[in-house]
Amino acid sequence: MTDTTAAPPSEVAKSAKVETPFQRFRAEFFESTIATVALGVFIIIVLLAIFAPWITPQNPYDLAQVSVMDGRLPPGAEAFDGYTMWLGSDGSGRDLYSAILYGLRISLTVGLASGVIALLIGMAIGLIAAYAGGRIEAFIMRVVDLQLSFPASLVALMMVAALGKGVDKIILALVIAQWAYYARTVRATALVERGKEYVEAAQCLGISRARIVFRHILPNCMAPLIVVGTVQTASAISLEATLSFLGVGLPQTEPSIGVLIANGFEYMLSGRYWISVFPGIALLLTVVSINLVGDHLRDVLNPRLKK
C-alpha cells in the first residue's frame, strides 16, 4: 500500500486486481471471531430496536398503557393488563423489557447520529486546520481549545434551557461537546504527517493540495480517528446517561437506556437489582459490541499493521 503513494495509481493497475478492496476488507474483517460475534450482536441489537413496537407487550411512552400500580414488580411478575413482565418493571410501572428496547432506539439514534455528525465536522475542520496552517490554523485551534474547555454538562444544560428537552437537542449538545476531539486528533496526526518526506515528495511532484490531504494525509489519520470515534460514540451513549444522572438529560417519560440507568441508580442499594442491572446490561452489550467492531476495523483499515 505505502508505495502507491509515490505514483498515482493508474486505471490499469486497478482493473488488474483480482478482488476489489471491499472484498479484501470483508475477508479480513471476518477473520476475527470476536469481531464477527460483536458485529452479530450489534446487528441483533439494532434489529430489536427497530422492531421494538411489534415485539413488546407495552408501549412505554403511552401513559395510557403504563400504570404506577405496576411499579417495581420483580422479573416474571404479571402486569395489571395481563402480560408477563419478564424483566420486571421500573419505578413508574414500565415493563423493563419494553422500555429497554424502546430506550435502545433512542440511545442508538443519539449515539450514532451525534458520533457521525461530530466526526464529519471535526474531521473536516481538523484537516482544514492542518493543511491551511498559519492564521487559519491558529484560529481554528483556539476555537477547539475553547470548545474543549466547556464541560459537556454545561453545554447540555444551556441547550436544554434555550431549546427545551428532546432527542434532537441532546444530539446537538453531544455534537457540540465532541466535534473538537476529532478536530484535535486529526490535526495532531496531520501535523506529524505533514512533516514527513512523502508529503514533501508529493508536493515536489506538483500534486494538488486537496489531493495530498485526501489521498495521503487523511488515510493516515484514519487509525487514530477510529480509536477516538469508537471511544466517543461509546461515551456519547454513556454521556447521555450521565446527563440524565445530573438531571439535564432526556425526558423522563420517554426514557432512553441512559435515563433508565440513571433512574436505576436510585435503586442500586434498594435490593431491586433489576431496575438498574437490566438496562445496564443492555447498555454494556451495545457499547462493547460497537467498540469491538471499531477495534477490529482499525486493525483492518490500518495499512501499516499489514504483515
Added chain:
Amino acid sequence: MTVFIIRRLMQAILVVFLMSVIVFFGVNIVGDPVYMLVSPDADQADIAAAIQRLGLDRPIWEQYWLFLKGAAQGDLGDSFIFGEPALRLILHHMPATMELAFSALMLAIIIGIPLGLYAGLYPDSGLSKGIMASSILGFSLPTFWVGLMLIMLFAVELRWVPATGRGDLGSLLGIESSLFTLDGLSHIFLPALNLALLKISLAIRLTRAGVREAMGQDYVKYARAKGLSTRRIISVHVMKNIMIPVVTVMGLEFGSLIGFSVVTETIFAWPGMGKLLIDAILQLDRPVVVAYLMIIVLFFVLINLIVDILYSILDPRVRLQDQGA
C-alpha cells in the same frame, strides 16, 4: 520560542474574552435565579427587591459591561448564593479538584501505559485480550454507576477505605494537600480510581495502537538489523514515538478530567470545584458558573501551550514556528 509564547498568550487573552461573551450570555438565558434564592415566604415586594439587588432588572448588555469592568480589576462578581467573591470561592475549592484530577491522571498513566505496552507487544496473548476487554468495560460503564459500585465494594462490604469525603490535610514543601496524609490517601483512592477508569482505558488503547503501529515501522526494523536489544528498541525508539499521541491526549484529558470530576465529586461528596459548579448550575449561581468557566478556559489554554511546547521537545520535526499566527 519567547515570541511564540508571547503570541500564544495574546491569543489566550482573546480566547478568554470571546469565551466571556459566550458564557455570560449563555448562562444568563438560563432560568431565573431569583426564585432559587428568595424564601417561599417572600412576598412580591421582597422578590422585586431581590431582582434589583442582583442587578437582574438591568439590560443584559449593561450587566455584561459591569462584569467586564469588574473582571478587568480581577473581580468576577459575587456569588448569588454565598455572597462571597466567586473567584475566591473557586480558588478555595480548586486544590481538592486538582489533587483529585492529578491523582486520576497519575493512576491512568501508571496503570494504562504499561498495560497498553504489553497489549501492543503481545497482541495475541490471552492476557492482552483480557486487558483490552477490560479496557472496553472501563469506558462502557457510566462513571456514576461504577462510582457507587466501588463504594459498595471497598467501603461498605470490605470496609478498607471510607466511602465519601476528603481526608486530613498534610503539608509538604509548602503545599497543602490530602495526598500527604494516610487518612487523605485512603479518602482519595476511590474517587481517583473512579475518575481514572475512563482514562486508563484510553491510555491502554492509545499506547497499544501506537506500539503496534511503531513495531511495523522501518526504523524499528533498522534498529533490529543494527542488533539493538528489544529492550532498547522499545524503551528508546518505540516509546519516544508513541509518547506524542499519548502526551497530546493525556494533556487534553486533564481538562476533561476536571470537567468530569463533576460526577465523581457528586458521588463521593468530594469538596472540589466540580461539585461547586454543578451546585452553581443547579441553583443558577451565575457569577460562579461564569467565573468557573473563565478559569477553566484560561487553565486549558495554558495546558495546550505546555503540550505544544512538549511536542517540540519530544519531536523536533514539529516546529513551533509552524503554528504561528
Added chain:
Amino acid sequence: MRKLTAATAVAFGIMAMAAGAASAEKLTIGLASEPTALDPHFHNLGPNNATTLHIFDRLVDQNEKQQLLPGLATSWKPINDTTWEFKLREGVKFHDGSDFNADDVVCTIERAPNVPNSPSSFGTYLKGKTVEKIDDFTIHFKTAEPYPLMANDISTIRIISNETGCNATTEDFNAGPAAVGTGPFKFVSYTPGESIVMERNEDYWGKKPIWSEIEFRPISSGPSRVASLLAGDVDMIAAVPTTDITTLKANGDVTLSQGVSNRVIYLHMDQFRENSPFVKANGGGDIKNPLMDVRVRKAISMAISRDAIVERVMEGVALPAGQLLPEGFFGVSDKLDVVAYDPEGAKAMLAEAGYPDGFEMTIHGPNDRYINDAKIAEAVAQMLTRVGIKTAVETMPRSVYFGRASRGGEGDLPEFSFILVGWGAGSGEASSPLKSLIHTFDADKGFGSSNRGRHSDLETDALIEEALRTVDDAKRQELLAQATERAIENVAIIPTHFQVNTWASRKGLKYNARTDEYTLAMGVEKE
C-alpha cells in the same frame, strides 16, 4: 477517619470509662444539603436555619412539631392591639462569657433585615415591626395593625451578640470570630463543602446536649449518603431516599426515624386565562380553558388516586392529603377528608362539564426539588390519561422550572397550565399556605405571591385577611379552617400528599423527627 477513631476509642476505652458519665462522644451527621453560611441572618434557607440553631438561640423556640416554646424569651403576650411584650431570660451567657440582655435583641432585630449580599433576607418577617427596649429584660414589638403571628415571626430570628456579632460581616461568622451565640454548641471549624464542626457548650442554659462534639458533612447524592452510613463514615443521615427505606428497615444495624413534614405537594391549575398555553382540544386545536370550570377541577381531583401515589411512588412514606397542612397543625380543618379515588365519577363529571372525550394538556414539574417529584408528575399524568385527559409530562431542573412557573409567560405571568409544586409552612400554621397560594394575587398587599394558578375568590380572601388581623387564637383557628374548607371546595389547588421525612442512624441512636425538616444534633438520642 472513622476506622482510626474506632481504634482509638477501643484503645482508650478504659480511660473513658474511668472518666465517667460526661464522656467525650462525637456525632457525625451526613446532610443532603449544606448551609450557605454560618451567619444566621444571611440566607433564609432550611439548611442554614437548622445549622445556625446549634450555635444561636431564638427568643421563641419551636419544638419538633413547630409548636412555640419559650427560648431566650420566657413569656410573650399582646399588651394592646398593636404591641407585644416579650420577657427575656436572665442569667444567660454567650459563648464568649458576655451576658445576654435586651441590647442583644435590639441590635439583632436591626441587623437581620440588612445583611449585605443576602440572597434571601429575614426582612420578610420583620417588615412593619419596630422594636423597643423597655428594660434589660423586657422588649416591646409594635405594629401598625393588630398582628397575631408576632411570636411565629420572631421565632425565625436567631439572636446574636451585641459585642461580637452585630457589626460583623458574614465572613466573620463563617470564619468563627463572630459565630458566638448562646446556643448548645460552640463553633470549632467550617470548611464549605466539606464539614462543619462544633463542640458542646458546657455552660448551656437549657438541656445540655449528650454529644461533646458534632460534625456535619454534606453528601448530596442519596445513594452515597446511604452508603456512607452503611460504611460507618457517619452516624446518622438526613433525607433517606424513599427507594432505600425498605432495605434499611430490614438492616439490623440501622435505625430509621420518620415524621410527617409541614410540606404539602399539590397541583395548581391555570384559572385566569381563557386560552391556556398547555391545554388543547383533542388533536391539538385551541380550546376554551376547561380548568376554569370547577367541575373539571373536581374531576381531576377525583381521578387521582392519592393512595396509589403514596403506596407505589412514595413507597408508603407519605400521607394522602385533603388540605394544606396535616392534622395537628394550627388552622387545619377537621371537616375535610382526602378526596376519594373515583375514576368513573371523574369521567361522569367531565361529561357533565361538556368534555365527555376529555382534552389534552401538559403537566409541568420540577425533577430535583421534592421527594420523587418527577415520578409523581408521571403518575398523575397516567391517572388523568386513563380518565380521558391525555396528559403529557414535562419535568425540568428547579432552576429552570420555578422561574418559568412563576413569571415565564407573556407579561411576566405564570407560563404553565397545570403544575406540580410543594409548599412547606415555615410558620407552622395554616395562614402561610393560605396567604401565599390561595389568596388572590395582589402585589401591593403582598398576597398570593405563589398563587401560580391565579385562583381568585373574594370570600376566601376576606376570611384569610380577617384571620391575619385576629389575635384571639380560637377565633383565628376557626377563620383559617373556614378559609381552607372554602378553598378546597372551590378546588383552588389539589393537594396530593404530605411528605414524610426519614432519618437513618446507626443502631443505638434515634432522631426526634421534625416537621420543619431540620436536622438537629439536639434531637439525636441514644436508645
